[in-house]
Amino acid sequence: MYVSHLQLVDYRSYAAARLELAPGVTTFVGSNGQGKTNLLEAIGYAATLSSHRVSTDAPLVRRGAERAVVRAASFADERRSLIEIEINPGRANRARLNRSVLPRVRDVLGTLRTVLFAPEDLALVKGDPGERRKYLDELLTLRAPRFAAVRADYERVLKQRNALLKTAAQVSGRARPDLSTLDVWDGHLAETGAALVAGRLGLVAELRPLVAKAYAQLADSGGFPELRYRDSSVAEAPESTEAVGDQGDTDVTAIAQRLRDALDRARPEELRRGVSLVGPHRDDLLLSLDEFAVKGYASQGESWSYGLSLKLSAFELLRADGEDPVLILDDVFSELDAARRQRLAQHVRDAEQVLVSAAVPEDLPSDLRGERYQVSEGTVEHV
Template sequence: MYLNHLLLQNFRNYAYQDVSFIAPKTILVGDNAQGKSNLLEAVEWLASLRSHRTSRDRDLIQQNTDYSHISAGIQRDSGPLDLSVTLRQTGRRSLMVNSERVRRNVDFLGHLNAVEFSCLDMELVRGSPGERRDWLDRVLIQLEPIYAHLLQQYQKVLRQRNAFLKQSVPHPPEASQLALWNQQLAIAGTRLMRRRHRLIQRLTPIAQHWHHCLSQGCEILGIHYQSHVPIQLDTTEAILESFYEQFQRRAIAEQHQGTSLVGPHRDDVSLEINQTPARQYGSQGQQRTLVLALKLAELHLIEEVIGEAPLLLLDDVLAELDLHRQNQLLATIEHRFQTIITTTHLGNFTAPWLDAAQLLTVRSGKIVEYTDTRTG
């Protein structure tokens, strides 16, 4: 797939900007806080209806305006495609595919696929379990758009069960009502956990391959999905039964805390280097290698599943990588993935890369053609 153009209105610090992408590789050059990351965020939002920088739509709307608009023209193997979205301060969204309104998120998702790699992704190693769960969810939404609906269903049931537990404190919750909420949470949770587990199973060997290349064969990567509920069980019925057993074990704790302590909202992903937890391994270089391997694996898995290469969005990450990892990443990209890269300078790129790329300057929410100011 190929992103031909992107139009932004009242999006972050862009009042109005129309960008045409005329080369497979586009480099956005500019100082910090000029809007480079905002453009990548707009592409990410069209791909997943989510941002890894905020959970609130209104944060994307320019100050003192009522709405924000993003539209894009895409070329896929099946033909051209137009996507557009309007976000409003009221919280309402309008989604359109080829000028036709779609009412469900699932009908919008899947038309554009993109993988973003930014310095914030280091939180996959250093951050809380929630960071890793969000990462799994973002990947699954692109691989299987219906997952967004399943995730929304689970979160709704979770909120309702938590409200029921909270209102019961300090007394034991009413048994028949609790059994009903247990059943609904277990069914919705099992759908999520099985998909997350399958994703880890498919992603791990690809990530291990890239990690082996990036570490020059010196390190072994381990990735494991961690859950209170065993999801390696053969059948859905067995997983549900294990869910109910965990509810019984945590019943007193849930009663006292007034919140749900069992389910995919409590799960984690274990990342290990040479059988040692990666967050405790110490070396920032090794942690960056791990995250880069995960992102390359994500990129290749999406291509394998959807049958087309997704867009690659690199948000000022080359400066964070040593020369070996830079070269490995740039060699992997080559002409296979349309790539949009942000940077504060062009020193990390070779002459052939620069000759083949579209160079744009970003300054105060304005994008213009890059002008080489070097002399001599």
């Protein structure tokens, strides 16, 4: 798979931009703040409907404009697809695929598949659990777009349940709240949450050997990485090291029952606090190196190698499905020492399409010298 064409309208710093791309390596070189990352971010957005830099769409629209448009044409197995996304902050976004309007924006997911690694992704290793949940869920959706509906259903149920719990918490001091409706939402949360947890558990099992292999190739020292999924329904205390689900248990019915039992146990505390304390929104992907938690233990170099291993494993998993995803490396090489730069370049150079950004050409390993664009003050020129 590769992106052959990118067009932007009022996206970030670009009032208008148009690029023709080809398979192989393409690099975007320019000083910081000139717009390199905006181009790569737009391609990633066309694939995942999210940005690796911000959590909302408003910053994606050029200042003074009402909307932004991203158009990306891709080829997979000699089939051309044209994705068009209209970004409307504060209103519903719209999407078209091959000029046809889609009933839901999420229906575009799976058409273009990308794996993007950027300095912000170090948060996968050092950041909050939400970063790791996003990593799992986006990869799940790229592999099986039906999980977009699963995630949307779960988020809807969680929002409704939290609203009910908040109301119950406010009235509990004055009168006994009617909890019959909460029982119904418990069932919905267990059903939708179980499907998401099962998908995550299966994904972690597939990723585990790939991460170990990638880390061994990237790191300049020993160390064995391990991934485990922490399931908030297993123990009442999320901080407990025992709060880890059965790594082989992907039976949706069993997980749903476990969630219902956990919700029953957590109900008094949830009513007191007015928020849902159990479910996949509270789970985590535990990362360890030689049985020590990576967060707070690993060095900077080990953390970078671990983060890269997670993304390269996602690439290998998508590749195993039958076609290479587009690999995007946004300003990564400036953060790596010479040895890691070379190892990473050797690892990715045979991908069908690699898009790379760098502040200076010297940051790029010799194995990744392909087509080059110079980016300066919002203009993009082939050199």
